[in-house]
Amino acid sequence: MPRKSKKKPEKDITQRKRRKIMVKLFSPIIGLIGLFVLATVNPLLAEPLSISHIQSYQLGPAGESDYDGQVVDCRGGIVVDLYFGGWTKLTLYDPATPNAWAGIVVKTQSHDFDQIAPGQWIAFDQVMVEERSGNTQLTYDPAVSTLTLTGENYPLPDPLEITDPAFTEPYESMLVKLPDVTVSRIDLGLYGDNYELTNAAGAFLAADFYNPDKTGDYHPLVTPGRHFQSVSGLLEQKVKNSQDYFQLMTLSSGSFVIPEPASTLLTSLALALLARRRGRRSCRSRPASPPFPTTFSNPKSLCTLSRTC
Ligand SMILES: [Ca+2]
Numbered sequence: 259m260p261r262k263s264k265k266k267p268e269k270d271i272t273q274r275k276r277r278k279i280m281v282k283l284f285s286p287i288i289g290l291i292g293l294f295v296l297a298t299v300n301p302l303l304a305e306p307l308s309i310s311h312i313q314s315y316q317l318g319p320a321g322e323s324d325y326d327g328q329v330v331d332c333r334g335g336i337v338v339d340l341y342f343g344g345w346t347k348l349t350l351y352d353p354a355t356p357n358a359w360a361g362i363v364v365k366t367q368s369h370d371f372d373q374i375a376p377g378q379w380i381a382f383d384q385v386m387v388e389e390r391s392g393n394t395q396l397t398y399d400p401a402v403s404t405l406t407l408t409g410e411n412y413p414l415p416d417p418l419e420i421t422d423p424a425f426t427e428p429y430e431s432m433l434v435k436l437p438d439v440t441v442s443r444i445d446l447g448l449y450g451d452n453y454e455l456t457n458a459a460g461a462f463l464a465a466d467f468y469n470p471d472k473t474g475d476y477h478p479l480v481t482p483g484r485h486f487q488s489v490s491g492l493l494e495q496k497v498k499n500s501q502d503y504f505q506l507m508t509l510s511s512g513s514f515v516i517p518e519p520a521s522t523l524l525t526s527l528a529l530a531l532l533a534r535r536r537g538r539r540s541c542r543s544r545p546a547s548p549p550f551p552t553t554f555s556n557p558k559s560l561c562t563l564s565r566t567c
């Protein structure tokens with residue numbers, strides 16, 4: 259019996275070749291589509307998140323970030339404050355969204371933040387988003403997290419002036435300022451170390467816990483009835499034991515701007531007028547000249563300031 263040939267039909271060979279060619283052609287495309295889908299659903303493969311995205315993304319009923327509990331990369335921001343305590347707390351600011359959602363705290367119990375300084379731009383990889391006491395924070399674990407210095411000498415932001423009674427979530431961990439306020443009450447809040455600042459917009463709580471210039475619970479300038487041109491600091495939420503409020507945390511003596519006393523203003527005005535009169539006398543016999551500046555801080559510098567004298 260002649261053995262049956264095992265040679266495969268020409269048609270099958272052609273189909274297999276076609277399949278191989280199709281696989282070679284479309285595999286890279288299918289791979290790219292897969293990566294795109296993964297990057298879309300998994301933030302770890304996507305671009306680093308901005309501070310405002312983490313803070314404002316699909317807020318829950320209590321204002322919590324939808325990234326709560328996730329490990330993310332964050333493109334970071336400018337360091338505006340460092341607090342060294344049981345936890346080191348680094349507060350970052352992203353100038354891309356200067357009016358809201360621009361601040362976040364990054365905390366660690368390691369020494370990896372020891373060389374960081376205000377004005378540096380720090381980015382973070384593999385940090386955990388956590389809601390603590392009502393604040394959205396990034397927790398830096400030195401076993402998995404990394405930080406990158408991406409720039410230096412950034413100007414620190416001016417505090418954002420808040421005139422709205424809604425002194426809440428969008429400004430969390432941002433540097434803010436309350437204008438024209440008076441200390442209306444003290445010994446308030448969860449730990450009895452809050453004071454109330456009142457102005458035309460309403461009443462706001464403040465505290466000096468992070469302020470190295472305080473003596474006891476309060477900065478020496480904080481006394482009932484004291485008026486300030488403004489008070490600035492970082493806005494922090496406090497949620498504990500059924501209490502839930504926002505508090506402005508002052509950072510130094512510079513957080514308090516005292517109105518210039520009326521006597522100082524009058525002295526400055528008198529010096530300016532005197533300088534102007536002297537200037538007119540000394541220039542009276544000279545050719546016509548451009549008008550003098552209207553104010554001078556020092557009468558002796560008059561002829562230096564005026565090119566015609
Ligand atoms: Ca909050």
Ligand SMILES: [Ca+2]
Pocket residue numbers: 313321322323392393394427430
């Ligand atoms: Ca928040």
